[in-house]
Each structure stands twice: as C-alpha cells, then as structure tokens.
Amino acid sequence: MEKTALKGLSREEAAALLGSWGEPRYRAAQLYTWLYRRLARSYAEMTDLPAELRARLADKTELNAVTVTRREFSQATGTVKLLFSLRDGQAVEGVLMRYRNWFSACISSQAGCRMGCRFCASTLGGLARNLEAAEMVDEVVALAREARAQGGRVRSVVLMGTGEPLDNYEAVLHFIHLIAQPEGLGIGYRHISLSTCGLVPGIRRLAREGLPLTLSVSLHAPTDELRSRLMPVNRRYALPELLAACREYAALTGRRVTFEYALIAGVNDSARQARALAQLVGGLSAHVNLIPLNPVAERGLARPDRRRITAFAAILRARGVPTTVRRELGTDISAACGQLRHRVLGEEGRA
Ligand code: SAH
Numbered sequence: 001m002e003k004t005a006l007k008g009l010s011r012e013e014a015a016a017l018l019g020s021w022g023e024p025r026y027r028a029a030q031l032y033t034w035l036y037r038r039l040a041r042s043y044a045e046m047t048d049l050p051a052e053l054r055a056r057l058a059d060k061t062e063l064n065a066v067t068v069t070r071r072e073f074s075q076a077t078g079t080v081k082l083l084f085s086l087r088d089g090q091a092v093e094g095v096l097m098r099y100r101n102w103f104s105a106c107i108s109s110q111a112g113c114r115m116g117c118r119f120c121a122s123t124l125g126g127l128a129r130n131l132e133a134a135e136m137v138d139e140v141v142a143l144a145r146e147a148r149a150q151g152g153r154v155r156s157v158v159l160m161g162t163g164e165p166l167d168n169y170e171a172v173l174h175f176i177h178l179i180a181q182p183e184g185l186g187i188g189y190r191h192i193s194l195s196t197c198g199l200v201p202g203i204r205r206l207a208r209e210g211l212p213l214t215l216s217v218s219l220h221a222p223t224d225e226l227r228s229r230l231m232p233v234n235r236r237y238a239l240p241e242l243l244a245a246c247r248e249y250a251a252l253t254g255r256r257v258t259f260e261y262a263l264i265a266g267v268n269d270s271a272r273q274a275r276a277l278a279q280l281v282g283g284l285s286a287h288v289n290l291i292p293l294n295p296v297a298e299r300g301l302a303r304p305d306r307r308r309i310t311a312f313a314a315i316l317r318a319r320g321v322p323t324t325v326r327r328e329l330g331t332d333i334s335a336a337c338g339q340l341r342h343r344v345l346g347e348e349g350r351a
Pocket of ligand 1: 117217260
C-alpha cells in the first residue's frame with residue numbers, strides 16, 4: 001500500500017490519523033512540533049514519541065517528500081539553491097534568499113512547465129508532472145533548515161520556481177493553506193506570493209478565495225503583439241482580459257498586484273515600450289518589478305546594460321508607477337528560473 005505523505009496533512013488530518021490509531025490528541029501537536037519547529041529529518045529524532053508509534057509512522061507514512069541532491073551556496077549573498085529529487089526521480093529546485101535578518105523561500109510548483117515562455121529555461125523540456133502539496137511543503141522545510149543554519153527563519157514564500165502555479169491550482173492552494181497554519185510553518189498569507197504567466201480563469205478563481213495573498217503577474221511586454229511572441233499564453237488570454245482580471249483581484253482582495261517585467265535587450269526595453277507599459281498599468285495602483293533577464297544559453301536573448309535598465313525604470317517612475325529593479329542574488333549560482341534543473345538534466349542526458 002502507498003504510504004501517506006505526512007507533509008500533505010493538515011494539523012487536523014494528522015490528529016485524525018493518529019486518533020484512528022488510538023493515540024491521544026496531544027500526539028499530533030508533538031508530531032507537528034517535530035515536523036515544522038524542529039524540522040526533523042527522521043522519525044528516530046522524535047524521542048518524545050513512543051517507539052511503537054514511531055515504527056508505525058515509518059511503516060505507514062512518508063516523512064520526506066523531497067530529497068536534496070545538490071546544493072549551491074553563495075557566500076557573498078547567503079543565497080542557497082537546492083536541487084530536490086522527488087520519489088519518481090523527477091527533479092525540481094528551490095532557492096533561499098537572505099534579506100537583512102530574514103529569509104524568503106522560492107519554490108517550484110511543477111516539474112517542468114507547459115507554458116512555453118520564450119526566455120525561460122523551465123519550459124524547455126515541457127511539463128513532466130504537477131507537484132503534490134506535500135512536495136511543495138517539504139521544499140519549504142528543506143529551505144527552512146538552510147535558513148536555520150544561517151541563524152534565521154523563513155518569513156516569506158514565493159511560488160516563482162519552476163512551473164505555473166495556477167496550472168496546478170488545487171495542490172497549490174492546499175499547499176498555501178498548509179504552510180499558513182500557525183501550528184505549522186506559520187507563513188502568513190500576506191507573506192506568500194504567487195506568480196503567474198497570466199492564466200485568467202485561475203486569477204479570477206484565486207480572487208474569490210478570500211485570501212490576502214500577493215499576486216505577481218508576469219507581463220514582460222506592453223502590447224499583445226509582442227507578448228504573444230514571448231508568451232504563448234497571451235494568445236489565449238490577451239492583455240485587456242488579463243488586466244481586467246488583475247483589477248478584479250485587487251478589488252476583491254484589497255491587495256496591490258505586482259507586475260513582473262523581464263528586460264530583454266532590444267526586445268522590450270525601449271523608452272517607447274516603457275511609456276506604453278506605464279500607460280497600460282497606470283490606472284491599476286500596481287507595482288512593477290523589473291527583472292534584468294537571466295540569459296539562458298538556449299534562448300539567445302540578452303539583458304540590457306545597467307544604463308538602459310535605469311532609464312526604463314525612470315520613465316515608469318516619472319509617470320507615477322511604483323517601480324523596483326530586482327536585486328540579483330543568484331546569477332553566480334545559476335539560480336535563475338529552471339537553470340539548475342535544466343543544467344543537471346542536461347548533464348545527466350549527456351552522461
Ligand atoms: N510560471 C510563473 C512563475 C515562475 S517564473 C510565472 O510565469 O510567473 C518567475 C518569474 O521569472 C516569472 O516572471 C518569469 O517570467 C521570470 N523568468 C523566467 N525566465 C526568466 C529569465 N531567463 N530571466 C528573468 N526572468 C525570468
């Protein structure tokens with residue numbers, strides 16, 4: 001029989017499972033403390049649980065849904081990139097980013113991706129499969145151990161690794177509820193960001209969940225013509241429809257939407273395009289996050305130079321659009337979307 005993935009269970013579900021084995025109620029609290037406060041790696045560590053219970057847990061449940069198979073660490077920035085292997089041999093990656101005295105965990109929601117964005121490494125091999133909630137929770141747990149090793153805690157989680165979270169809606173929502181539990185990792189909904197390439201029905205559905213999540217929308221182009229070339233999803237959901245969904249999200253949740261815009265030299269970085277972008281998002285009380293492109297060798301695209309990036313940001317700001325340029329933490333360790341996974345898959349392919 002297949003084992004139950006422990007990290008896919010809510011506190012209530014864990015209590016129900018242990019209860020069905022005749023265990024007292026406080027056992028679930030003990031177990032949860034081991035999982036999410038002490039970040040235990042094995043049942044053997046859980047010394048305040050009776051040995052028979054530990055044996056039964058080992059027999060019936062799976063403690064670790066992911067295994068770390070590679071680790072890259074940037075001394076300079078404190079960024080850690082982990083490659084996880086899943087039980088069926090699939091691989092995904094997660095990144096820990098350090099800010100002053102707290103950490104943000106960036107995790108993957110799918111092994112591969114089927115959205116086909118032209119500049120992205122994650123989609124090169126297509127979609128292998130959706131991740132389960134337990135696997136996503138375990139990615140955060142593994143990154144939380146890395147944060148602990150650096151003397152801190154994970155305070156925010158971003159769904160910006162490999163995959164399109166709204167293409168794996170149910171599991172992602174379940175994951176979000178699991179990590180938000182105060183008895184679990186306790187990541188507040190406001191500290192969870194979901195990034196989407198623009199699956200409009202998913203955005204509208206998310207707006208109705210009544211959760212104060214941060215929504216990031218990958219825009220990358222100010223016109224339908226260019227966006228459809230860069231992002232095939234735009235042929236299904238064009239800009240007017242996408243922006244309407246964003247407006248609705250902001251209205252229903254009271255949260256300001258963030259637009260991601262990866263600057264690609266000679267493609268979407270001109271002054272005219274900056275003005276068009278300002279015009280497009282102007283009425284939306286939105287925030288624009290400019291990401292200098294992480295060049296992906298297979299894609300033949302480059303990032304603009306620093307001056308051009310600054311000029312682009314200045315045009316947006318002059319038109320009243322709050323704009324930030326993403327701090328780069330990962331280029332020295334191939335932390336750009338899908339790059340480590342892609343490199344490793346490539347190496348294995350050649351081996
Ligand atoms: N599928 C989701 C989330 C994953 S990617 C989405 O599309 O939003 C997180 C962000 O990185 C997205 O904005 C994505 O478009 C961007 N991105 C992908 N490849 C990139 C690259 N090579 N350089 C810079 N940003 C990239």
